[in-house]
Amino acid sequence: MLSPIETILKNVNILSQHSADEYKYIPQYDEPLPSIDKLVEIVELIKTIIFPGFFGDSITNQTTLHYYIGMNTEKLYTLLLEQIHNGIRFSSDKMSSKEVKIKASQLAVTFIDKIPEIKRLLCTDVKAIFDGDPAAKSYGEVIFCYPSIKALLNHRIAHELLLLGVPAIPRFISELAHSETGIDIHPGAKIGEYFSIDHGTGVVIGETCIIGNHVRLYQGVTLGSKSFVLADRETPKDIPRHPILEDNVIIYSNSTILGRIVIGHDSVIGGNVWQTNAVPPYSRILQQKAVESSFTDGLGI
Numbered sequence: 001m002l003s004p005i006e007t008i009l010k011n012v013n014i015l016s017q018h019s020a021d022e023y024k025y026i027p028q029y030d031e032p033l034p035s036i037d038k039l040v041e042i043v044e045l046i047k048t049i050i051f052p053g054f055f056g057d058s059i060t061n062q063t064t065l066h067y068y069i070g071m072n073t074e075k076l077y078t079l080l081l082e083q084i085h086n087g088i089r090f091s092s093d094k095m096s097s098k099e100v101k102i103k104a105s106q107l108a109v110t111f112i113d114k115i116p117e118i119k120r121l122l123c124t125d126v127k128a129i130f131d132g133d134p135a136a137k138s139y140g141e142v143i144f145c146y147p148s149i150k151a152l153l154n155h156r157i158a159h160e161l162l163l164l165g166v167p168a169i170p171r172f173i174s175e176l177a178h179s180e181t182g183i184d185i186h187p188g189a190k191i192g193e194y195f196s197i198d199h200g201t202g203v204v205i206g207e208t209c210i211i212g213n214h215v216r217l218y219q220g221v222t223l224g225s226k227s228f229v230l231a232d233r234e235t236p237k238d239i240p241r242h243p244i245l246e247d248n249v250i251i252y253s254n255s256t257i258l259g260r261i262v263i264g265h266d267s268v269i270g271g272n273v274w275q276t277n278a279v280p281p282y283s284r285i286l287q288q289k290a291v292e293s294s295f296t297d298g299l300g301i
Helices: 004-015 020-025 036-050 062-091 097-112 115-132 139-145 147-163 169-181
Strands: 196-198 216-218 222-224 256-258
Touching (some): 036 062, 036 147, 147 169
Parallel strands (some): 222 256
16 A cells, blocks of 8 residues: 555656646646636726725725725736736737737726726616615615625626627636626626616526616526537537517516527516517516316325
């Protein structure tokens, strides 16, 4: 029997070498990879910039707010530059080091220019959540406590980065929110103003979803695609395959909406509905009446 040290050394030697098959699935990189810890720090910095005082240090003197936001924005740029640089390297080896540095700087600056719009959209989301939930006592409580705001903040950050063409990083940021809140929003999904998710656990919003203004979802809602297998690796992955929700749509808990269908404006989809066909405006879709059956001694269940 091997000693503990011999066992450790044996397995270190095995794990330090990759088979041909393992190289396919665990690629090796010569450049630094994106850092989850740094991406968490980026999201936290953006939270402190958009919602100063709610996250990060307390703000007791409004006269120092300009300095506080400026300091955090400068730090944000430095971290973004590094992580976007690593994300480009992670996704492509076709650019020279100089080109990557220039591209990363341009993308970081352009993203910072988008933060005021992200803030505006999140303010509409805060209002929509507050207006739609009698349990919410204040806008501040919504910002502090509601998981949907955490998920939407990550999504609106990730979506803007995706629109700018930043590789890898948007998906990482969206998955951080997914892990924390149980709300899974692909960064490619287009979401309008005044969007609210009540409770939120188990909500799934697919990559090519388009969601209008003043839309509300409840927990367990899936906006997904029908199952299909790519014919080959050249088939585009971002083909439109998820639902379109027009303005003022409400979807209640545990309903599943699949495929590239349109849910017309001002429609309500009841709970536990399975919907794969388009719905005209002002519709009310409810689940079928339950079928009651009687069984003897558990037979038939």
